[in-house]
Amino acid sequence: MTKPNKGINTRLAHCGNNPHDFFGFVSPPVVHASTVLFPDAQTMRARKQKYVYGTHGTPTTDALTSAIDELEGSHGTILVPSGLAAVTVPLLAFLSSGDHVLIVDSVYHPTRRFADTMLKRLGIELTYYDPTIGGAITELLQPNTKVVFTESPGSNTFEVQDIPAITKAAKAAGAVVMMDNTWATALYFRPMDHGVDIVIHAATKYPSGHSDVLLGSVSASQSAWPKLLDAYTALGVCAAPDDVYQVLRGLRTMGVRLEHHRKSTLEIARWLETQPGVAQVLHPALESHPTHGLWKRDFGGSSGIFSMVLDGSGEAQADAFLNALEIFGLGYSWGGYESLAVPVFLGDRTVSKRDYGGVVIRLQIGLEDVEDLKADLSAGLAAAKNA
Numbered sequence: 001m002t003k004p005n006k007g008i009n010t011r012l013a014h015c016g017n018n019p020h021d022f023f024g025f026v027s028p029p030v031v032h033a034s035t036v037l038f039p040d041a042q043t044m045r046a047r048k049q050k051y052v053y054g055t056h057g058t059p060t061t062d063a064l065t066s067a068i069d070e071l072e073g074s075h076g077t078i079l080v081p082s083g084l085a086a087v088t089v090p091l092l093a094f095l096s097s098g099d100h101v102l103i104v105d106s107v108y109h110p111t112r113r114f115a116d117t118m119l120k121r122l123g124i125e126l127t128y129y130d131p132t133i134g135g136a137i138t139e140l141l142q143p144n145t146k147v148v149f150t151e152s153p154g155s156n157t158f159e160v161q162d163i164p165a166i167t168k169a170a171k172a173a174g175a176v177v178m179m180d181n182t183w184a185t186a187l188y189f190r191p192m193d194h195g196v197d198i199v200i201h202a203a204t205k206y207p208s209g210h211s212d213v214l215l216g217s218v219s220a221s222q223s224a225w226p227k228l229l230d231a232y233t234a235l236g237v238c239a240a241p242d243d244v245y246q247v248l249r250g251l252r253t254m255g256v257r258l259e260h261h262r263k264s265t266l267e268i269a270r271w272l273e274t275q276p277g278v279a280q281v282l283h284p285a286l287e288s289h290p291t292h293g294l295w296k297r298d299f300g301g302s303s304g305i306f307s308m309v310l311d312g313s314g315e316a317q318a319d320a321f322l323n324a325l326e327i328f329g330l331g332y333s334w335g336g337y338e339s340l341a342v343p344v345f346l347g348d349r350t351v352s353k354r355d356y357g358g359v360v361i362r363l364q365i366g367l368e369d370v371e372d373l374k375a376d377l378s379a380g381l382a383a384a385k386n387a
């Protein structure tokens with residue numbers, strides 16, 4: 001374990017595996033495994049050795065889980081095949097028929113789909129709450145509320161939640177708090193320092209960083225760990241070794257990449273605020289964002305996605321904007337080295353509906369040069385104006 005007083009890039013470079021555990025090679029071996037052999041019948045019966053079967057962990061998965069534990073301050077971490085699985089597995093672990101769950105209304109849409117379909121089918125009651133609810137969440141907590149699900153900032157509109165107030169209220173009611181922390185990563189927000197029990201990451205995004213891997217991680221506090229591990233073992237949704245290795249590889253450079261994303265994104269977001277044709281920019285690190293105060297209080301930085309509203313636009317203007325882009329690709333996901341744009345769907349919101357004054361477009365700012373990206377966006381804005 002790297003000493004906690006070291007700088008974040010030092011820790012990212014050295015966390016996880018100890019090179020001297022494997023002949024001094026700086027990276028861990030990529031172990032492809034189902035079977036693990038036992039030396040004799042007694043050891044096999046007692047399962048008394050570090051590794052027993054591929055689904056339960058290997059030196060490769062251990063390298064990444066211990067790196068994540070070190071960064072998050074968590075007791076244990078599981079790795080699953082996608083960020084979406086990192087959402088669904090802990091919800092299945094902590095909810096049973098007859099329980100109630102509170103889910104933030106600005107949640108990643110597939111999380112909502114899972115809740116509205118599978119959780120409902122399993123007899124779990126659910127309530128969506130406004131992302132700005134803060135401590136008033138107390139009023140929505142029921143005797144059977146077992147989980148409060150948070151995502152901060154929220155998808156597409158980037159509302160920062162008052163996590164300390166929410167964890168305080170949830171703890172008083174005996175509910176577990178889960179947080180999808182993909183946007184900030186452990187570098188810019190450490191949920192467990194604010195009382196969160198379960199931290200979720202789509203490692204597909206910044207940890208991987210290259211738009212070529214799908215992976216999820218779920219980290220638990222000491223008290224939440226046994227339940228999470230039980231469900232993980234029961235479900236068998238383990239991650240593939242090559243993907244795990246790629247994410248550990250990505251983690252080494254995540255600090256440097258994120259700093260570049262942070263700077264370029266802020267510069268572009270601020271510039272967009274001054275551009276005709278842009279009604280508003282939704283980025284929590286901008287003073288104009290309604291939850292900027294919470295971001296400033298709790299977060300150590302900002303990452304590379306935010307949204308902009310094309311003033312008074314409809315589908316024709318949005319299409320013209322998107323079709324005029326040459327560097328920004330039209331595609332889902334984020335956290336990779338390349339810039340992306342996507343029109344946002346907000347029709348699923350139930351308690352935080354708002355008219356944003358035009359089509360909301362989400363931008364992921366990659367590692368390209370800022371001036372090139374601005375020129376691309378200018379061309380898009382000109383096309384939208386003429387549509």
Ligand SMILES: Cc1ncc(COP(=O)(O)O)c(C=O)c1O
Nearest residue numbers: 082083084108182202204215333
């Ligand atoms: C906030 C958030 N959580 C989870 C996910 C799911 O990650 P994955 O694409 O790896 O399933 C995404 C994907 O876009 C996301 O934006």
